[in-house]
Amino acid sequence: MVGIVLVSHSRSIAEGAAELARQMGGEDVRIETAGGLDSPDQVIGTDAALVVQAIERAWSEDGVLVLMDLGSAVLSAEMALDLLPDGQRDRVLLTAAPFVEGAVAAAVSARIGSTLEQVAAEAQGGLSAKAVHLGAVAPPAEMPPGTGDDAGGSATAEFVVRTAHGLHARPAALLVRTASSFDADVNVTNLDTGRGPVSARSLNAVATLGVTKGQRVEASASGPQAREAIDALRELADRNFDERDEEERPEPTPVVRRGVSAAVAGRTLTGLPASPGVAVGEVRLFRAPSLEVRHATSRGAQEELRALNEALSAARRDIERQRSTAAGRAGAYRAAIFDAHLLLLDDVAIVGAAREGIASGESAAVAWHDAIEAVATTWENIADEYQRARAADVRSVGTQVLARLLGVEVPKPRLEAPGVLVAPDLAPADAAALDRSTALGVATAFGGPTSHAAVLARALGIPAVVGLGADVLDVAEGTNVALDGDAGIVVPDPDAETVGAFEARRRARADTDRAARKRAAEQAITRDGVVIEVAANVGSLDDVAQALDQGADGVGLFRTEFLFLDREDAPTEDEQEAAYRAAAVALDGRPMLVRTLDAGADKPLPYLAEPDEPNPFLGVRGLRLGLMRPDVLDVQLRALVRVAADHPVRVMFPMVATLAELRAARAAIDRAANAVADSGDRVAERLEVGAMIEVPSAALGADRLAPEVDFFSLGTNDLSQYVLAADRGNERVAALADALHPAVLELIRRTAHAAAAGGIWAGVCGELAGDPLATPLLIGLGVRELSMSAPAIPHVKHAVRETDLDAADALAAKALSLSSASEVRELLRTRADS
Numbered sequence: 141m142v143g144i145v146l147v148s149h150s151r152s153i154a155e156g157a158a159e160l161a162r163q164m165g166g167e168d169v170r171i172e173t174a175g176g177l178d179s180p181d182q183v184i185g186t187d188a189a190l191v192v193q194a195i196e197r198a199w200s201e202d203g204v205l206v207l208m209d210l211g212s213a214v215l216s217a218e219m220a221l222d223l224l225p226d227g228q229r230d231r232v233l234l235t236a237a238p239f240v241e242g243a244v245a246a247a248v249s250a251r252i253g254s255t256l257e258q259v260a261a262e263a264q265g266g267l268s269a270k271a272v273h274l275g276a277v278a279p280p281a282e283m284p285p286g287t288g289d290d291a292g293g294s295a296t297a298e299f300v301v302r303t304a305h306g307l308h309a310r311p312a313a314l315l316v317r318t319a320s321s322f323d324a325d326v327n328v329t330n331l332d333t334g335r336g337p338v339s340a341r342s343l344n345a346v347a348t349l350g351v352t353k354g355q356r357v358e359a360s361a362s363g364p365q366a367r368e369a370i371d372a373l374r375e376l377a378d379r380n381f382d383e384r385d386e387e388e389r390p391e392p393t394p395v396v397r398r399g400v401s402a403a404v405a406g407r408t409l410t411g412l413p414a415s416p417g418v419a420v421g422e423v424r425l426f427r428a429p430s431l432e433v434r435h436a437t438s439r440g441a442q443e444e445l446r447a448l449n450e451a452l453s454a455a456r457r458d459i460e461r462q463r464s465t466a467a468g469r470a471g472a473y474r475a476a477i478f479d480a481h482l483l484l485l486d487d488v489a490i491v492g493a494a495r496e497g498i499a500s501g502e503s504a505a506v507a508w509h510d511a512i513e514a515v516a517t518t519w520e521n522i523a524d525e526y527q528r529a530r531a532a533d534v535r536s537v538g539t540q541v542l543a544r545l546l547g548v549e550v551p552k553p554r555l556e557a558p559g560v561l562v563a564p565d566l567a568p569a570d571a572a573a574l575d576r577s578t579a580l581g582v583a584t585a586f587g588g589p590t591s592h593a594a595v596l597a598r599a600l601g602i603p604a605v606v607g608l609g610a611d612v613l614d615v616a617e618g619t620n621v622a623l624d625g626d627a628g629i630v631v632p633d634p635d636a637e638t639v640g641a642f643e644a645r646r647r648a649r650a651d652t653d654r655a656a657r658k659r660a661a662e663q664a665i666t667r668d669g670v671v672i673e674v675a676a677n678v679g680s681l682d683d684v685a686q687a688l689d690q691g692a693d694g695v696g697l698f699r700t701e702f703l704f705l706d707r708e709d710a711p712t713e714d715e716q717e718a719a720y721r722a723a724a725v726a727l728d729g730r731p732m733l734v735r736t737l738d739a740g741a742d743k744p745l746p747y748l749a750e751p752d753e754p755n756p757f758l759g760v761r762g763l764r765l766g767l768m769r770p771d772v773l774d775v776q777l778r779a780l781v782r783v784a785a786d787h788p789v790r791v792m793f794p795m796v797a798t799l800a801e802l803r804a805a806r807a808a809i810d811r812a813a814n815a816v817a818d819s820g821d822r823v824a825e826r827l828e829v830g831a832m833i834e835v836p837s838a839a840l841g842a843d844r845l846a847p848e849v850d851f852f853s854l855g856t857n858d859l860s861q862y863v864l865a866a867d868r869g870n871e872r873v874a875a876l877a878d879a880l881h882p883a884v885l886e887l888i889r890r891t892a893h894a895a896a897a898g899g900i901w902a903g904v905c906g907e908l909a910g911d912p913l914a915t916p917l918l919i920g921l922g923v924r925e926l927s928m929s930a931p932a933i934p935h936v937k938h939a940v941r942e943t944d945l946d947a948a949d950a951l952a953a954k955a956l957s958l959s960s961a962s963e964v965r966e967l968l969r970t971r972a973d974s
């Protein structure tokens with residue numbers, strides 16, 4: 141198979157284009173990149189030696205096609221060619237093909253086994269679809285259909301393309317790959333526009349048909365496998381080209397439109413439930429306004445550079461504050477997005493470009509604005525709809541710095557009058573700034589239920605629906621809407637019947653809220669007398685205060701990563717001891733369950749200097765990292781052992797996958813206790829030790845882990861992502877990683893039963909624990925402790941008081957017999973309504 145090398149002066153551009161090309165061509169195509177210089181932090185520049193290395197990695201006897209972007213990339217690629225040995229140089233082609241479109245077309249062509257010359261020709265024609273689409277050129281006559289070798293017969297089929305964007309790049313690539321995998325000549329025609337026929341072996345040709353959603357395509361094949369090819373294409377169309385559009389989610393939720401009258405049901409917009417509750421109010425559209433910079437003129441390079449540096453420092457402080465607010469409300473895991481924002485402030489592609497602009501006479505504001513726009517636009521252009529979040533992050537950070545430079549306030553979605561905030565998506569900082577008294581509800585076009593907007597809306601008690609699609613942005617400012625955050629729907633312009641039903645639900649919920657808050661500080665006991673410990677997830681001392689305020693029985697998850705983030709080196713034993721001690725003192729005798737450092741994966745700590753990993757979520761994270769780095773784990777355990785001498789501290793380990801790991805972790809505790817005792821300090825007589833159950837192997841082997849520990853705490857966030865093989869941070873599959881999936885529930889049941897059999901308790905500290913709808917279900921599954929973000933505590937305690945064990949057992953048995961998360965959610969909702 142022909143290999144492909146992408147040479148860009150920007151490492152991110154090269155890697156971004158490669159990612160896109162791989163999506164189209166598949167992982168088998170060898171696509172290598174050479175971007176930036178030969179040093180991790182020099183991401184801009186080109187280096188002929190790196191190009192040679194990339195060619196060698198991509199090498200096969202079929203040859204290598206090299207695509208370049210502009211400037212020095214071309215020179216470096218030419219120089220690299222000179223450096224290659226003679227036998228290799230002849231099979232390496234440099235092409236003037238467009239970088240992104242060419243890479244995509246080349247990848248698809250290479251994947252179907254085309255020759256180097258054919259791959260080069262496809263790459264070269266990469267712009268044709270765009271040109272035809274934009275009307276720059278007529279549909280190509282130079283892309284002839286296949287020759288129609290009839291030996292073996294012919295076949296034809298007609299199908300309708302139903303993907304949201306028609307035969308856009310990804311489905312078109314799949315069509316080409318499918319058609320080319322048969323010994324047949326396949327041609328396709330757009331029956332609605334009459335374009336074609338064109339060869340189905342060419343991505344460019346297929347793309348120039350301009351097939352949009354709902355259009356009919358005719359595929360005709362000739363040759364020995366004509367019938368098989370046509371059948372496969374028809375099947376592909378039936379499978380909707382494996383696309384997951386807004387309308388075709390992985391697991392469609394049968395939305396219950398409670399309270400929506402038949403008269404308005406037809407205009408209901410469906411998204412994903414993100415924060416429970418209902419709201420009725422007028423639409424307040426928020427699109428972050430762009431700040432005007434063109435009037436800013438340079439006061440001299442030195443002055444402008446100084447202004448830029450000051451604005452960067454001020455923005456850094458702002459973002460650090462936002463991170464600590466978000467961490468307090470939603471946990472350190474969710475707050476990690478702000479670390480990415482901080483990195484952008486150091487990104488050489490942005491800051492370097494801005495400094496260059498200043499040096500060439502621009503004001504800091506103009507130079508920064510242009511640098512941000514260039515990077516954001518790059519992301520926007522190479523990323524699909526779901527990936528735009530990256531551009532939004534860049535712009536969000538850009539706006540904060542720019543506002544500092546211009547001496548104006550950062551535009552925030554502050555609602556002048558109460559209403560439902562409608563936005564494309566909300567930046568984390570925007571969501572954190574929402575005021576519950578004016579933001580009655582939040583509806584976003586994009587983003588998933590684990591997005592920061594959603595997490596913060598939940599923390600603030602604001603009903604929210606996300607991922608409604610662009611249609612929600614067309615609802616006019618001021619239009620009345622009814623929003624149901626439980627069902628994930630928005631009804632524009634509801635009639636009186638619908639408004640009445642929604643208002644009644646809102647009032648009932650408010651009454652329950654009041655009742656729940658009144659009794660928040662009391663113990664939560666089921667109707668039949670079982671005490672359920674309802675504790676808080678915290679990341680800092682501030683969180684502990686908030687937890688107590690909400691009636692927490694203790695801390696059920698202290699995410700200690702927070703102490704380790706955003707530092708030059710790990711906190712010392714003394715620093716850690718002081719932090720844990722302060723929290724324990726504030727808890728005043730209530731239990732404090734501390735999780736040892738859960739770094740790695742999405743929470744890397746630069747100063748640990750761990751190598752990059754291809755699959756960080758399956759790599760060295762959590763306890764694995766602790767065991768590989770006893771220098772870090774032992775310090776933390778010694779600090780905890782010291783505090784445990786005076787306070788009820790429980791210690792647990794994240795990401796336990798095997799018994800051997802757990803035993804090694806226990807040995808580390810013994811080591812720490814001995815060290816503290818040797819130093820002459822007091823050691824607790826007994827320290828409760830637990831395992832987090834968030835890896836399927838731990839849940840399945842819980843009966844073997846139980847004798848080794850005092851408790852289990854189920855991390856359902858990670859457990860769901862590992863059980864369903866769906867990255868919890870990837871909104872494209874976020875709906876799949878649903879902790880209510882019966883497969884996850886079955887593992888919770890097994891874990892809780894293994895705990896009971898072993899005489900220990902099992903709790904849940906993932907997001908699921910904070911959902912009052914799930915409370916009876918979890919109790920029925922055998923869970924006896926629940927830990928959550930502080931605002932959920934009164935509601936979960938209320939739900940515990942409404943539960944009796946027999947009914948909970950029956951509910952759990954019923955849930956386990958269902959086949960999807962949406963069916964379970966429906967069961968819980970119906971029960972709550974009855």
Ligand code: PEP
Pocket residue numbers: 473697699738834854855856857858859905906907
């Ligand atoms: C979990 O995985 O459910 C959990 C509580 O841990 P975290 O969200 O911090 O990974």
Ligand code: MG
Pocket residue numbers: 794834855857858
């Ligand atoms: Mg976890």
